[in-house]
Amino acid sequence: MKKYTNTGSKDTRSGFGDGLTELGKTNPNVVALCADLTGSLKMNAFKDNHPERFFQIGIAEANMIGIAAGMTIGGKIPFTGTFANFSTGRVYDQIRQSVAYSDKNVKICASHAGITLGEDGATHQILEDIGLMKMLPGMTVINTCDYNQTKAATLAIADFHGPVYLRFGRPKVANFTPADQKFEIGKAVQLTEGTDVTIVATGHLVWEALQAAETLEAAGISAEVINIHTIKPLDEEAILASVAKTGCVVTAEEHNFLGGLGESVARTLALHRPTPQEFVATQDTFGESGTPAQLMEKYGLNAASIVKAVNKVITRK
């Protein structure tokens, strides 16, 4: 089984910030908007390099989304930055009407997604955002797994016309995908080849899935790990091809099992190839305060939980 090495832990939000910095140099139409979280979103370099293209909106997320929609008229490519909670639930109707329904080329970039925001607790964590965003017609939904992939995705969405939700996080996590990767929106990345089970993971759970695959290998179970960075549109072909081989699947995400990647995969399988599936996700609950590692453990979002789910799903084949 192919092994992956952590080349040095980094936060995915820094991948966004560094990607944005690069876009500032290469794409004069890119503008950045932030709702009083410039440092948290790692947007400082863009702000310093291009003050005329950086817009501090203040703590007014609804206005930020509307301004971003308006800025597309005349050819700008707005990247909005705030926490995932304030990027989605707080401004759902603004995104729905002014961005998605109006087909505006806005990139909604959301940090501190999921439970790994940590100590701030459930008011700031969001485990429903993938569901909210994927429900919107025309919205592309991306959840990247590490620093390199987040940077690559940030660059890629600038060249894609249409509304995008880009989800990433706060904590430093393993950086293991290639620095020079080409990010293809809607294209799954197969990380390991396996024959016994398919593990479809997104975001921070991708590294956990790789750890789980190593544990499983030691136990004689061959796991095929697929990194789904784009939840919508979903690479159904890649998933179906894998389960045709393995006959069962575990989905893993830092999100509620309602509305997330798991449900999208389940729909695909129900339509084309009914297959036993287990869901590693939060169980319709809010989060709470704690360190990211503690929370991932308590809410069952780590490699151990994936191993457990694999052992279960294999018996259901």
Next chain:
Amino acid sequence: MSDNKSLENLVTQVRRDILRMVHKVNSGHPGGSLGCAEFLVTLYNDIMKLNDGFAMDGKEEDVFFLSNGHISPVIYSVLARRGYFPVDELNTFRLLDSRLQGHPTTHEGLPGIRIASGSLGQGMSVAIGTALTKKLNGDNHLVYSLHGDGELQEGQIWEAAMYAAGNNVDNYIATVDYNKKQIDGATDDVLPLGSLSAKFEAFGWEVLEIEDGNNIQAIKDGMAAAKAKTGNGKPVVVLLHTEMGNGVDFMMNTHAWHGKAPNDEQLESALAQNPETLGDY
């Protein structure tokens, strides 16, 4: 520049369009549409600098956003009569497969519409965004928006108002259809707006009022004054005192026609008060 007589003729025809559109489908919002007919006719045919044809990007021309999207009949009529799309298409208002949705949208590709509106309170933010892009592009044209007065109860309006003043968005003129009525009744009874002029002034805006917002000359004069205030570091708002249902006697002085269509008899009476000027669609 257009003379007042030809603008008045156009207003009369727009009123007929509005009434016939909502009557045909027995739905839509005639009251606010009629109240803004003089303003939008004058805006599109005298005040704004517009290019021929329609480009979504609106570069090197003035751009208008309708934030209170429910008065779609009037904007559809004004856009069609200005040549953005065939006047006959007004026949499809609110019908299945139409580009003329109940509330305006870009989704069906209707020329003249740049943003969906209907869910209230969003248009000022959008207008500010386009005004900022015009500045970045070195485009000296203006951005306009229209809001219902009841719409100002939405909090996003005041986020936007604070931003525009704090960031010197001075290439933007917001206008308010100040008819003091909303669906449930008088704004004073539903949720009092207080002094709109004092509120906008406190937020740092230039505030102008057009006391007779249904008078073409008053609209011309007021908007010329508003234009003269642009470019001086402050956003500009015009409070347009209008009469809901203007031009149809039984639709005036009441909020009853906010979202109600006339029946056959009422249509006949309303049209008789507004004889055909430019030809019905």
